[in-house]
Amino acid sequence: METKIVPFPMTAAAKPRLAQFVRIGEAHKKLADLHASGRLPADRVVVDASRLRHQRELIEALQDDGAEIVLDTEVAELAAPSKVGGHSRHAPWASAGDGGLVGPEQFEADAASDVIGQIARFAVSSRIDTVLAPTHYLGDPSVTDWSVVDARACALLREALDREGGQHIAIDYPIIAPHTQLNSDAFRGGLMRMIVDLPVENVWVRASGLGSDAGPLTMKRYLSAMAGLHNMGKPVIADQLGGLPGLVAMAFGAASGVAQGIGERERFDARAWYQPPPPRNEDGFGRAVRIGIPGLGKSATIKELELLVSARGGRKLVACGDRRCCPHGLKDMIDDPRRHAAYQAFSSVRALEDVPHLSRERYLLNGPIAEADRLARGIKQLKPSESEAALHEIDLSKLMKRFHDHSRKVEKLRTTLERIHENRSDETPRARPVAPRRSNSQEEGENRK
Ligand SMILES: [Zn+2]
Known part of the structure; x- marks a missing residue:
């Protein structure tokens, strides 16, 4: 892809909104309490397919408040040996791989398991606003062409949503990859060529191995890798990045927003995904707070x-x-x-x-x-x-x-x-703001008081 700058009009005094997606994760009871007491002012949340059943009450309360609900299909976890037996196994399409890994063949157009159709129907019946395209971890040592499979699956998901009555449901595209791989121009270029024409609104980047302990060089490269993605002309969300690194990404115009859990999922690391699974500990007990x-x-x-x-x-x-x-x-x-x-x-x-x-x-x-x-x-x-x-x-x-x-x-x-x-000028291009997707967030793009 050519290096060209896609400008968007904005005055110097503008305060474009920053998108903040809250990943509900496992703490939905606690988050429901916070929401009830007005301490969870979230206008965008991400719910895991495996947990939605238990979180309906909270999700409906958030929906009533006008929050956008984003569905994480967890197919990346279902393709990873040490994750497939974890909580993600409760996702409705987890059994597509006979209780084992849900591999590339399940995302073919004519797959008998119809994972893509299942995702579409689930999104429609759950009143989801946005589905994260069913993409996979690109550092997977056993499957090298996930990006090709995923791009095709994303297009098929659009067709399935339209067919199943989900024409209004948007798709965002998660790039899940080792942060070191994202630094490669060739890697990003290949991905961008595939994503740019897909029917997706925002691109999410879940960079494995990047967290609050990121050193200066790592952060510098991350900022420039994220900026390299702006040429697609789509907003870019830093997924599972909380704390200072998330603020840095937004302040330096590399990210249009962040997605993070509350006290969890503030960093992402897939390195353990391909090692033998740890003893099951899905309730979070035993982990020191x-x-x-x-x-x-x-x-x-x-x-x-x-x-x-x-x-x-x-x-x-x-x-x-x-x-x-x-x-x-x-x-x-x-x-x-x-x-x-x-x-x-x-x-x-x-x-x-x-x-x-x-x-x-x-x-x-x-x-x-x-x-x-x-x-x-x-x-x-x-x-x-x-x-x-x-x-x-x-x-x-x-x-x-x-x-x-x-x-x-x-x-x-x-x-x-x-x-x-x-070393930067005011003309340095910055991530474009995320467009509003729910009626209550229509003040989007305007200045906050
Ligand atoms: Zn405090």
Whole structure:
């Protein structure tokens, strides 16, 4: 594909909206509570096909509020050996592969299992607004031509939706790939040639291996890989990317929006998908709860937080100091981690959205990035006592090394982003805003108050 810039008209003062998709994931009960108490101001949500049955009540409440509902078909997980036996096996089309992997042959036009027809009918009967095209992880070592299969399946899905009464249902296209592969011009070019003519509105990028620990070089390459996708002329969503990396992608115009869970699915890693499956643990029990330290771009377990606040000066660095979020600071963070996570996720995107688009890089550098740098420097200098660490069963030197490393990373990221910012002009093309798809989001594109 030729490198050409597709401009879209926007004045310097414009504050184009940033799309924020909330992946409901496994926490639907908690999210339903948050929604009922007005603490989940989500206007776009993603629901897993395997979980929709149990989440109807929440989904309907969100629909009544005008939220756009996006369906994740989970076919990528159903083609991965260590995921196929997990929660995704409850997706209606999981048995297409006789209880095993759902392979490429199931996406042929005349496949007896009719996975594509099943997806279309399910989307129509569930009143879905948008379906994520049934695409696969492009780093799959056993299937090398998923991108060809997926492009064809996407076109077939459009036909099936139109046939089944889902003409109004949109399709978005997820690119699921190792972040290193996305850096390749040839790889992206091949994908873009296939996607550009497909009947899809937005392109989602789920970059495996990219997360809050991304180093400066990784972030720099990611930003330019995402910008390379803009030539398709479609909005680009950074999928499963939360925290600072998600804000960076939006502030630097690389992404039109993000999709993330609340306290989960803030990063994506498919490397374990092709290893033997871990013991089943689909309810999330046994996993230590991790809580995001506000503004730091890093999370810690409850025990680690308690240890850090035991050090002199620790509390004001790690406890939530925002009264609207956690009136009782650390206690509220620990008692209700999802409420804290929801507030942090929504408020950080809102704050960025309130800045005119040409000032967003500067805002991010002087605001959230500078703050993360300051906090990281402070936290790495904390001196919790050895006896307190022993009490919490924490290896103190290991913990402090993690925060040292994080601090170094944030500092380098800051320097790298400063340099990128200085070398850009106002004419640098930026991701185009996501178009509204539900009636209640018609103020889209206009300035927020
Ligand atoms: Zn909080």
